[in-house]
Amino acid sequence: MLLLGLSAQxxxxxxxxxxxxxxxxxxxxxxxxxxxxxxxxxxVGAYPLDDQTYYQTNFVYRYSRWNSPVGEDMWRPLQFGFFTAYSLDQDHYFMKSPDKYPYPEYYDWTALRYGLEFGTTYTFMPSRIGLAYRIRIFDNGVIALFNNSNRDLQYYVSSGFSLQYLF
Incomplete structure:
Protein backbone atom coordinates (compact mmCIF):
# COMPACT_ATOMS: atom_id res chain seq x y z
CA MET A 1 0.00 0.00 0.00
CA LEU A 2 1.26 3.45 -0.95
CA LEU A 3 0.80 4.94 2.50
CA LEU A 4 2.95 2.35 4.27
CA GLY A 5 6.02 3.19 2.19
CA LEU A 6 5.99 6.89 3.03
CA SER A 7 7.88 8.22 6.03
CA ALA A 8 5.35 10.24 7.96
CA GLN A 9 5.21 12.51 10.92
CA VAL A 44 -14.98 3.20 3.74
CA GLY A 45 -18.46 4.45 2.94
CA ALA A 46 -21.86 2.99 3.75
CA TYR A 47 -25.10 3.53 1.85
CA PRO A 48 -28.63 2.12 2.19
CA LEU A 49 -30.34 0.32 -0.69
CA ASP A 50 -33.56 -1.68 -0.43
CA ASP A 51 -33.55 -1.71 3.41
CA GLN A 52 -30.00 -3.05 3.55
CA THR A 53 -26.63 -1.35 4.11
CA TYR A 54 -23.85 -1.77 1.55
CA TYR A 55 -20.23 -0.65 1.67
CA GLN A 56 -17.65 0.81 -0.69
CA THR A 57 -14.02 1.86 -0.48
CA ASN A 58 -12.95 5.33 -1.60
CA PHE A 59 -9.60 6.76 -2.62
CA VAL A 60 -9.02 10.48 -3.25
CA TYR A 61 -6.01 12.44 -4.46
CA ARG A 62 -6.36 16.14 -3.67
CA TYR A 63 -4.24 19.10 -4.78
CA SER A 64 -4.33 22.37 -2.82
CA ARG A 65 -2.56 25.13 -4.72
CA TRP A 66 -3.29 27.82 -2.15
CA ASN A 67 -2.69 27.37 1.58
CA SER A 68 -3.75 30.60 3.26
CA PRO A 69 -2.99 31.25 6.94
CA VAL A 70 -5.84 32.95 8.79
CA GLY A 71 -4.39 33.89 12.16
CA GLU A 72 -3.36 30.56 13.72
CA ASP A 73 -5.66 28.62 11.40
CA MET A 74 -5.16 27.32 7.85
CA TRP A 75 -7.60 27.72 4.96
CA ARG A 76 -7.31 25.90 1.65
CA PRO A 77 -9.80 27.90 -0.41
CA LEU A 78 -9.73 25.82 -3.59
CA GLN A 79 -8.80 22.16 -3.78
CA PHE A 80 -9.19 19.85 -6.74
CA GLY A 81 -8.59 16.21 -7.27
CA PHE A 82 -9.86 12.91 -8.54
CA PHE A 83 -11.42 10.00 -6.72
CA THR A 84 -12.31 6.35 -7.16
CA ALA A 85 -15.09 4.44 -5.44
CA TYR A 86 -15.15 0.63 -5.41
CA SER A 87 -18.31 -1.22 -4.43
CA LEU A 88 -17.81 -4.12 -2.05
CA ASP A 89 -21.19 -5.59 -3.11
CA GLN A 90 -20.96 -5.99 -6.84
CA ASP A 91 -24.56 -7.16 -7.23
CA HIS A 92 -26.12 -3.81 -6.37
CA TYR A 93 -23.99 -0.71 -6.70
CA PHE A 94 -22.65 0.58 -10.03
CA MET A 95 -23.95 -2.60 -11.67
CA LYS A 96 -27.54 -1.67 -12.57
CA SER A 97 -28.75 1.56 -14.08
CA PRO A 98 -31.55 3.35 -12.24
CA ASP A 99 -34.99 3.58 -13.89
CA LYS A 100 -34.44 7.20 -14.93
CA TYR A 101 -32.07 6.17 -17.73
CA PRO A 102 -33.30 5.17 -21.19
CA TYR A 103 -32.31 1.48 -21.04
CA PRO A 104 -30.75 -0.94 -18.49
CA GLU A 105 -27.21 -0.90 -19.93
CA TYR A 106 -27.04 2.90 -20.23
CA TYR A 107 -23.75 2.84 -18.30
CA ASP A 108 -21.14 0.12 -18.33
CA TRP A 109 -21.48 -2.45 -15.54
CA THR A 110 -18.62 -2.03 -13.13
CA ALA A 111 -17.89 -2.00 -9.42
CA LEU A 112 -15.34 0.80 -9.90
CA ARG A 113 -16.29 4.41 -10.57
CA TYR A 114 -14.12 7.49 -10.71
CA GLY A 115 -14.67 11.20 -10.87
CA LEU A 116 -13.55 14.73 -10.17
CA GLU A 117 -13.75 16.70 -6.95
CA PHE A 118 -13.59 20.38 -5.98
CA GLY A 119 -13.69 21.72 -2.45
CA THR A 120 -12.33 23.78 0.39
CA THR A 121 -10.92 22.96 3.85
CA TYR A 122 -10.58 25.13 6.93
CA THR A 123 -8.44 23.80 9.81
CA PHE A 124 -8.65 25.30 13.30
CA MET A 125 -5.04 24.77 14.33
CA PRO A 126 -5.26 25.20 18.12
CA SER A 127 -7.94 22.49 18.33
CA ARG A 128 -6.62 20.53 15.29
CA ILE A 129 -10.16 20.20 13.92
CA GLY A 130 -10.83 20.62 10.21
CA LEU A 131 -14.06 21.23 8.31
CA ALA A 132 -14.32 20.60 4.58
CA TYR A 133 -16.92 20.90 1.85
CA ARG A 134 -16.62 18.91 -1.39
CA ILE A 135 -18.47 18.84 -4.70
CA ARG A 136 -18.03 15.63 -6.72
CA ILE A 137 -19.03 14.43 -10.15
CA PHE A 138 -18.83 10.78 -11.27
CA ASP A 139 -17.54 9.65 -14.65
CA ASN A 140 -21.07 8.63 -15.62
CA GLY A 141 -22.28 12.08 -14.57
CA VAL A 142 -20.04 13.69 -17.15
CA ILE A 143 -21.33 11.24 -19.77
CA ALA A 144 -24.94 11.89 -18.76
CA LEU A 145 -24.54 15.65 -19.11
CA PHE A 146 -24.11 15.08 -22.83
CA ASN A 147 -26.31 12.00 -23.41
CA ASN A 148 -29.32 12.44 -21.14
CA SER A 149 -32.16 14.88 -21.68
CA ASN A 150 -32.74 15.06 -17.90
CA ARG A 151 -30.52 17.94 -16.76
CA ASP A 152 -31.37 17.76 -13.03
CA LEU A 153 -28.05 18.24 -11.21
CA GLN A 154 -28.85 15.74 -8.44
CA TYR A 155 -28.20 12.92 -10.93
CA TYR A 156 -24.71 14.14 -11.82
CA VAL A 157 -23.28 16.10 -8.89
CA SER A 158 -22.98 15.25 -5.20
CA SER A 159 -21.69 17.23 -2.28
CA GLY A 160 -20.39 16.30 1.13
CA PHE A 161 -19.18 17.71 4.42
CA SER A 162 -16.17 16.36 6.27
CA LEU A 163 -15.12 16.64 9.91
CA GLN A 164 -11.40 15.99 10.39
CA TYR A 165 -8.97 15.62 13.26
CA LEU A 166 -5.31 16.43 12.59
CA PHE A 167 -2.97 14.05 14.48
Missing part, protein backbone atom coordinates in the same frame (compact mmCIF):
# COMPACT_ATOMS: atom_id res chain seq x y z
CA UNK A 10 2.17 12.58 13.16
CA UNK A 11 1.13 16.03 11.88
CA UNK A 12 0.72 14.66 8.35
CA UNK A 13 -2.30 12.46 9.18
CA UNK A 14 -5.98 13.23 9.65
CA UNK A 15 -8.88 11.06 10.76
CA UNK A 16 -12.06 11.95 8.91
CA UNK A 17 -15.79 11.36 8.99
CA UNK A 18 -17.89 12.52 6.04
CA UNK A 19 -21.46 12.97 4.97
CA UNK A 20 -20.11 12.06 1.62
CA UNK A 21 -22.64 11.89 -1.22
CA UNK A 22 -21.11 9.63 -3.89
CA UNK A 23 -18.59 8.35 -1.32
CA UNK A 24 -21.40 6.81 0.75
CA UNK A 25 -24.12 8.29 2.92
CA UNK A 26 -21.49 8.24 5.67
CA UNK A 27 -17.78 7.50 5.23
CA UNK A 28 -14.90 7.22 7.70
CA UNK A 29 -11.20 6.99 7.02
CA UNK A 30 -7.77 8.61 7.09
CA UNK A 31 -5.98 11.28 5.10
CA UNK A 32 -2.24 11.60 4.55
CA UNK A 33 -0.56 14.83 3.46
CA UNK A 34 3.06 14.49 2.32
CA UNK A 35 3.36 18.17 1.31
CA UNK A 36 1.00 21.07 2.04
CA UNK A 37 -0.23 20.89 -1.57
CA UNK A 38 -0.75 17.11 -1.90
CA UNK A 39 -2.95 14.72 0.06
CA UNK A 40 -4.61 11.33 -0.33
CA UNK A 41 -7.66 10.00 1.51
CA UNK A 42 -8.79 6.43 2.03
CA UNK A 43 -12.22 5.77 3.48
Missing amino acids: AGDWRALVERAGFMGTVAAGVSYEWEPEHAVDFS
Whole structure:
Protein backbone atom coordinates (compact mmCIF):
# COMPACT_ATOMS: atom_id res chain seq x y z
CA MET A 1 0.00 0.00 0.00
CA LEU A 2 1.26 3.45 -0.95
CA LEU A 3 0.80 4.94 2.50
CA LEU A 4 2.95 2.35 4.27
CA GLY A 5 6.02 3.19 2.19
CA LEU A 6 5.99 6.89 3.03
CA SER A 7 7.88 8.22 6.03
CA ALA A 8 5.35 10.24 7.96
CA GLN A 9 5.21 12.51 10.92
CA ALA A 10 2.17 12.58 13.16
CA GLY A 11 1.13 16.03 11.88
CA ASP A 12 0.72 14.66 8.35
CA TRP A 13 -2.30 12.46 9.18
CA ARG A 14 -5.98 13.23 9.65
CA ALA A 15 -8.88 11.06 10.76
CA LEU A 16 -12.06 11.95 8.91
CA VAL A 17 -15.79 11.36 8.99
CA GLU A 18 -17.89 12.52 6.04
CA ARG A 19 -21.46 12.97 4.97
CA ALA A 20 -20.11 12.06 1.62
CA GLY A 21 -22.64 11.89 -1.22
CA PHE A 22 -21.11 9.63 -3.89
CA MET A 23 -18.59 8.35 -1.32
CA GLY A 24 -21.40 6.81 0.75
CA THR A 25 -24.12 8.29 2.92
CA VAL A 26 -21.49 8.24 5.67
CA ALA A 27 -17.78 7.50 5.23
CA ALA A 28 -14.90 7.22 7.70
CA GLY A 29 -11.20 6.99 7.02
CA VAL A 30 -7.77 8.61 7.09
CA SER A 31 -5.98 11.28 5.10
CA TYR A 32 -2.24 11.60 4.55
CA GLU A 33 -0.56 14.83 3.46
CA TRP A 34 3.06 14.49 2.32
CA GLU A 35 3.36 18.17 1.31
CA PRO A 36 1.00 21.07 2.04
CA GLU A 37 -0.23 20.89 -1.57
CA HIS A 38 -0.75 17.11 -1.90
CA ALA A 39 -2.95 14.72 0.06
CA VAL A 40 -4.61 11.33 -0.33
CA ASP A 41 -7.66 10.00 1.51
CA PHE A 42 -8.79 6.43 2.03
CA SER A 43 -12.22 5.77 3.48
CA VAL A 44 -14.98 3.20 3.74
CA GLY A 45 -18.46 4.45 2.94
CA ALA A 46 -21.86 2.99 3.75
CA TYR A 47 -25.10 3.53 1.85
CA PRO A 48 -28.63 2.12 2.19
CA LEU A 49 -30.34 0.32 -0.69
CA ASP A 50 -33.56 -1.68 -0.43
CA ASP A 51 -33.55 -1.71 3.41
CA GLN A 52 -30.00 -3.05 3.55
CA THR A 53 -26.63 -1.35 4.11
CA TYR A 54 -23.85 -1.77 1.55
CA TYR A 55 -20.23 -0.65 1.67
CA GLN A 56 -17.65 0.81 -0.69
CA THR A 57 -14.02 1.86 -0.48
CA ASN A 58 -12.95 5.33 -1.60
CA PHE A 59 -9.60 6.76 -2.62
CA VAL A 60 -9.02 10.48 -3.25
CA TYR A 61 -6.01 12.44 -4.46
CA ARG A 62 -6.36 16.14 -3.67
CA TYR A 63 -4.24 19.10 -4.78
CA SER A 64 -4.33 22.37 -2.82
CA ARG A 65 -2.56 25.13 -4.72
CA TRP A 66 -3.29 27.82 -2.15
CA ASN A 67 -2.69 27.37 1.58
CA SER A 68 -3.75 30.60 3.26
CA PRO A 69 -2.99 31.25 6.94
CA VAL A 70 -5.84 32.95 8.79
CA GLY A 71 -4.39 33.89 12.16
CA GLU A 72 -3.36 30.56 13.72
CA ASP A 73 -5.66 28.62 11.40
CA MET A 74 -5.16 27.32 7.85
CA TRP A 75 -7.60 27.72 4.96
CA ARG A 76 -7.31 25.90 1.65
CA PRO A 77 -9.80 27.90 -0.41
CA LEU A 78 -9.73 25.82 -3.59
CA GLN A 79 -8.80 22.16 -3.78
CA PHE A 80 -9.19 19.85 -6.74
CA GLY A 81 -8.59 16.21 -7.27
CA PHE A 82 -9.86 12.91 -8.54
CA PHE A 83 -11.42 10.00 -6.72
CA THR A 84 -12.31 6.35 -7.16
CA ALA A 85 -15.09 4.44 -5.44
CA TYR A 86 -15.15 0.63 -5.41
CA SER A 87 -18.31 -1.22 -4.43
CA LEU A 88 -17.81 -4.12 -2.05
CA ASP A 89 -21.19 -5.59 -3.11
CA GLN A 90 -20.96 -5.99 -6.84
CA ASP A 91 -24.56 -7.16 -7.23
CA HIS A 92 -26.12 -3.81 -6.37
CA TYR A 93 -23.99 -0.71 -6.70
CA PHE A 94 -22.65 0.58 -10.03
CA MET A 95 -23.95 -2.60 -11.67
CA LYS A 96 -27.54 -1.67 -12.57
CA SER A 97 -28.75 1.56 -14.08
CA PRO A 98 -31.55 3.35 -12.24
CA ASP A 99 -34.99 3.58 -13.89
CA LYS A 100 -34.44 7.20 -14.93
CA TYR A 101 -32.07 6.17 -17.73
CA PRO A 102 -33.30 5.17 -21.19
CA TYR A 103 -32.31 1.48 -21.04
CA PRO A 104 -30.75 -0.94 -18.49
CA GLU A 105 -27.21 -0.90 -19.93
CA TYR A 106 -27.04 2.90 -20.23
CA TYR A 107 -23.75 2.84 -18.30
CA ASP A 108 -21.14 0.12 -18.33
CA TRP A 109 -21.48 -2.45 -15.54
CA THR A 110 -18.62 -2.03 -13.13
CA ALA A 111 -17.89 -2.00 -9.42
CA LEU A 112 -15.34 0.80 -9.90
CA ARG A 113 -16.29 4.41 -10.57
CA TYR A 114 -14.12 7.49 -10.71
CA GLY A 115 -14.67 11.20 -10.87
CA LEU A 116 -13.55 14.73 -10.17
CA GLU A 117 -13.75 16.70 -6.95
CA PHE A 118 -13.59 20.38 -5.98
CA GLY A 119 -13.69 21.72 -2.45
CA THR A 120 -12.33 23.78 0.39
CA THR A 121 -10.92 22.96 3.85
CA TYR A 122 -10.58 25.13 6.93
CA THR A 123 -8.44 23.80 9.81
CA PHE A 124 -8.65 25.30 13.30
CA MET A 125 -5.04 24.77 14.33
CA PRO A 126 -5.26 25.20 18.12
CA SER A 127 -7.94 22.49 18.33
CA ARG A 128 -6.62 20.53 15.29
CA ILE A 129 -10.16 20.20 13.92
CA GLY A 130 -10.83 20.62 10.21
CA LEU A 131 -14.06 21.23 8.31
CA ALA A 132 -14.32 20.60 4.58
CA TYR A 133 -16.92 20.90 1.85
CA ARG A 134 -16.62 18.91 -1.39
CA ILE A 135 -18.47 18.84 -4.70
CA ARG A 136 -18.03 15.63 -6.72
CA ILE A 137 -19.03 14.43 -10.15
CA PHE A 138 -18.83 10.78 -11.27
CA ASP A 139 -17.54 9.65 -14.65
CA ASN A 140 -21.07 8.63 -15.62
CA GLY A 141 -22.28 12.08 -14.57
CA VAL A 142 -20.04 13.69 -17.15
CA ILE A 143 -21.33 11.24 -19.77
CA ALA A 144 -24.94 11.89 -18.76
CA LEU A 145 -24.54 15.65 -19.11
CA PHE A 146 -24.11 15.08 -22.83
CA ASN A 147 -26.31 12.00 -23.41
CA ASN A 148 -29.32 12.44 -21.14
CA SER A 149 -32.16 14.88 -21.68
CA ASN A 150 -32.74 15.06 -17.90
CA ARG A 151 -30.52 17.94 -16.76
CA ASP A 152 -31.37 17.76 -13.03
CA LEU A 153 -28.05 18.24 -11.21
CA GLN A 154 -28.85 15.74 -8.44
CA TYR A 155 -28.20 12.92 -10.93
CA TYR A 156 -24.71 14.14 -11.82
CA VAL A 157 -23.28 16.10 -8.89
CA SER A 158 -22.98 15.25 -5.20
CA SER A 159 -21.69 17.23 -2.28
CA GLY A 160 -20.39 16.30 1.13
CA PHE A 161 -19.18 17.71 4.42
CA SER A 162 -16.17 16.36 6.27
CA LEU A 163 -15.12 16.64 9.91
CA GLN A 164 -11.40 15.99 10.39
CA TYR A 165 -8.97 15.62 13.26
CA LEU A 166 -5.31 16.43 12.59
CA PHE A 167 -2.97 14.05 14.48
